[in-house]
Amino acid sequence: MxxxxxxxxxxxxxxxxxxxxxxxxxxxxxxxxxxxxxxxxxxxxxxxxxxxxxxxxxxxxxxxxxxxxxxxxxxxxxxxxxxxxxxxxxxxxxxxxxxxxxxxxxxxxxxxxxxxxxxxNIVNLDAAITAIDSGRLHLDHHGNKVVGHVVTGTTAAVYNHTPAISDLSGLQVGKHVKVIGAWRPDTNEVDIATVYAGI
The missing domain is CATH 2.40.50.140 (Nucleic acid-binding proteins)
Structure with missing residues (x-):
């Protein structure tokens, strides 16, 4: 247009x-x-x-x-x-x-x-995964700790540029990822829309 x-x-x-x-x-x-x-x-x-x-x-x-x-x-x-x-x-x-x-x-x-x-509240984070527990990814973003919340029915993973899927089992502690999500204002927490990772 x-x-x-x-x-x-x-x-x-x-x-x-x-x-x-x-x-x-x-x-x-x-x-x-x-x-x-x-x-x-x-x-x-x-x-x-x-x-x-x-x-x-x-x-x-x-x-x-x-x-x-x-x-x-x-x-x-x-x-x-x-x-x-x-x-x-x-x-x-x-x-x-x-x-x-x-x-x-x-x-x-x-x-x-x-x-x-x-x-x-959109965020675009390059981070390392420091821990994974039920419904959360713990991330290190340039020395800052960020908690990423997995949102059922929304959060998806993209592995090596493949189509997005809801299976997050390919994520690994110590690996670098890119996270697109929505910040929870005035916290160090985000709700994850998409996490991009290599395998």
């Missing part, structure tokens, strides 16, 4: 239009997409105007107020056309004040971002 069409679509959604489509129509909602490389800019200090990240400080109707990690303040509109991920595809009512947020969309004339995709 050309950027002018996308802007028109999201503008109508923010302003009360009836068009309904999700990020799945405008781009992938897969959690890995949240970490896609930012646009290339000749000014290395320039921010991507179509991206916002930080912690949600307030929710007013469909507007999220977000304090960025770089101290920038963002306003993010979530519309009927916005796809929401929080460990799995979900709905706006699962978003809470205090949650972390990544959002991609289109910058509106008033400076707010009309989001076509929002990822809530």
């Amino acid at each position: 050309p950027s002018t069409d996308r802007r028109r679509f999201l503008s109508s959604a923010v302003l009360g239009g009836t068009a309904v489509a999700g990020a799945t129509a405008l781009g992938s909602l897969a959690p890995e997409t949240a970490f896609a490389a930012p646009r290339i800019d000749l000014d290395p200090g320039a921010r991507d105007p179509n991206f916002a990240e930080g912690r949600i400080t307030a929710i007013s109707g469909s507007l999220l107020k977000v304090s960025g990690s770089d101290k920038a303040l963002h306003r993010v509109y979530v519309t009927h056309g916005t796809s929401v991920w929080k460990l799995r595809p979900t709905t706006f009512d699962e978003i809470k004040v205090g949650d972390g947020l990544y959002a991609r969309g289109v910058k509106m004339p008033d400076g707010a971002l009309a989001a076509d995709a929002v990822w809530v």
Whole structure:
């Protein structure tokens, strides 16, 4: 979808239009997409105007107020056309004040971002497995201890780039893994969506 069409679509959604489509129509909602490389800019200090990240400080109707990690303040509109991920595809009512947020969309004339995709509390960890017990992986992420919770019906493993499966028996203590999951705010715990491992 050309950027002018996308802007028109999201503008109508923010302003009360009836068009309904999700990020799945405008781009992938897969959690890995949240970490896609930012646009290339000749000014290395320039921010991507179509991206916002930080912690949600307030929710007013469909507007999220977000304090960025770089101290920038963002306003993010979530519309009927916005796809929401929080460990799995979900709905706006699962978003809470205090949650972390990544959002991609289109910058509106008033400076707010009309989001076509929002990822809530998403984390991407490179870690070593230090222990495995019932329903949990204990991880070392650059010297920080992280507890990864296995979520029945959601958590999957990818071994050597094969399709994702629910069988985690191939995971081994001492091995390095990549974990995509949802952070439990203000803790060292995550709910695991996908763990990538070699065998």
